[in-house]
Amino acid sequence: MHRKWQGRCEACGAWNALVEEVPLSAGPRPAPGRGRQIALSTLATDEPPPPRARSGMAELDRVLGGGLVxxxxxxxxxxxxxxxxxxxxQATAAFAGAGLDCLYVSGEEAAAQVRLRAQRLGLARAPVRLAAETGLRDILTTLDAERPDLVVIDSIQTMWLDSIESAPGSVAQLRAVAHELVTFAKRRGVSVVLVGHVTKDGQIAGPRVVEHMVDCVLYFEGERGHQFRILRAVKNRFGPADEIGVFxxxxxxxxxxxxxxxxxxxxRGRPAPGSVVFAGIEGTRPMLTEIQALVAPSSLAMPRRTVLGLDSGRLSTVMAVLEARCGIGFAGQDVFLNVAGGMRVHEPAADLAVAAALLSARDDVALPPELVVFGEISLSGALRPVSQRENRLKEAGKLGFTAAMLPAGGRAAQGADTVPGVVLREQADLAGFVTAILGATGAG
Ligand SMILES: Nc1ncnc2c1ncn2[C@@H]1O[C@H](COP(=O)(O)OP(=O)(O)OP(=O)(O)O)[C@@H](O)[C@H]1O
Ligand SMILES: [Mg+2]
Known part of the structure; x- marks a missing residue:
């Protein structure tokens, strides 16, 4: 502990690593052993669960777990x-249209700027009340008087509490502001949406600090240069996590x-070498994405491994298993892997699609266009069945795919898969899969 500002940590020698901590309430401490006994209750209740408010934006409602609690x-x-x-x-306007009393507090833009955006979005007539303010004390007083159903705070980094001495956006401010707003939400029955910036390097000073305080953490992500935006629930106390909405x-x-x-x-145009359709699951929803690989001779001593939209560790693992179990190496070759459209895939079930893309790119032959691939590869070279096999196959069938390569086993207990029109080509291990893929491309 340091009583004054200090630039360098004496313990580890790092500069600017120390963060100011300010106690939330600086009142006198009660003497120990004087707490009052808490009345205990049971889990049983006759009260029905509170109704969720639906915005009417189906993608948003799904990510929230079926509406706003x-x-x-x-x-x-x-x-x-x-x-x-x-x-x-847009969400505030939608909730307001659904009958909620909504307030939008902007700390980043002037009211006129927000109005301009509303105009561009065609929401100028939406019954949303607007404030441009950064002082949290005034905001809380206003909210207490107005008691709206929903308030949006854009963004939490711009808000400041006068009892904390550090600057807006600092960890101490963030924590105090989030604590005040979350406590207010629970005490007064007002839903609070906090907007937070994430930076690639400065995640500690970002909204990560407040993630554990809130009920629900949504990430809005997308690649620059792509139109698609994905709203992903990474934490939800009232619904499934990992659910996504696509915009x-x-x-x-x-x-x-x-x-x-x-x-x-x-x-997707004509079938190209290195392109594979992966039948994935995002949250509760099946989703097909295209995984693309490029393998090219490298002039570098350390060949390039470039991955976009997938975990680079998964690529290394798949390549290592291909090498160790099937003798297929990529030494002296640059490998590029990409998920088309700016989508991000987090599932291990993509392993097999990655392997198929690598094989197809390496031999420069296209896979049949009617094929989807999914499955997990274990380090032993065995293929592991993945969850929701039938949902993946159904989605593939719906989009006109007629063949699927997947791990053997993992069939639903009722017996045969009921996906008419999709031929299943199951494999138990990676070696068999490699033979089947090279056979399918006509290269084997
Ligand atoms: N006139 C316009 N036409 C089309 N798209 C626009 C226009 N103005 C803004 N946009 C889009 O809106 C995006 C910015 O949206 P927005 O201001 O909601 O982002 P934000 O995440 O709130 O940004 P910040 O971090 O600055 O708060 C831009 O990337 C751009 O794609
Ligand atoms: Mg903004």
Missing amino acids: PASAILVGGDPGIGKSTLLL EMTGQGLAEVANPSALFLSE
Whole structure:
């Protein structure tokens, strides 16, 4: 502990690593042993669960777990400029249209700027009340008097509490502001949405600090240069995590994408070497995405391994297993891997699609266009069945795919798969899969 500002940590020698901590309440401490006994209760209740408010934006409602739970605290994080304010202004207007009393507090933009955005989004007549303010004490007093159903705070980094001496956006301020707002939400039954910026390097000073305080953490993500935006629930106390909503950024704001598989595959032209369609699951929803690989001779001593949209550790693992179990190496070759459309895939079930893309790129032969691939590869070279096999196959069938390569086993207990029109080509291990893939490309 240091009583004054200090630039260098004496323990580890790092500069600017110390963070100011300010106690939330600096009152006198009660003497020990004087606590009052708490009345205990049971889990049973006759009260029905509170109704969720639906915005009517189906993608948003799904990510929230079926609508907004009253008195909940939600954090929406995202890179600068990704479209958080746009999303939340549209969401607020939608909730207001559904009958909620909504308030939008902007700490980043003047009221006129927010009005301008509302105009561009065609929401100028939405019954949303607006404030441009950064002082949290005034905001809390206003909220206490107005008691809206929903308030959006854009963003938490701009808010400041006068009892804390550090600057807005500092960890001490963030923590205190989030604590005050979340406590207010619970005590007064007002749902609070906090917007937070995430930076690639400065995550500690970002909204990560407040993630554990809120009920629900949503990330708004997308690649620059791509139209698609994905709202992902990474934590939800009232619904499944990992659920996603897909949007498209247009001049008139965010448009919902009801059938993302069709959209992500729409850019697919003629079958090309290295391109594979992966039948994935995002949350509760099946989603087909295209995984692309390129393998090219390298002039570097350390060949390049470039991955976009996937975990680079997974690529290394798949390549290592291919090498160790099947004798297929990539020494002296640059390997590039990419998920088309700016989508990000987190599932281990993508392993097999990655392997197929690598094989197809390495031999420079295209896979049949009607094929989807999914499955997990274990280090032993065995293929592991993945969850929701039938949902993946159904989505593939719906989009006109007629063949699937997947791990053997993992069939639903009722017996045969009921996906007419999709021929299953099951494999138990990676060696068999390699033979089947090379056979399918006509290279084996
Ligand atoms: N006139 C316009 N036409 C089309 N798209 C626009 C227009 N103005 C803004 N946009 C889109 O909106 C995006 C910015 O949205 P928004 O301000 O909601 O982002 P944000 O995440 O709130 O940013 P910040 O981090 O600055 O708060 C831009 O990236 C751009 O794609
Ligand atoms: Mg903004």
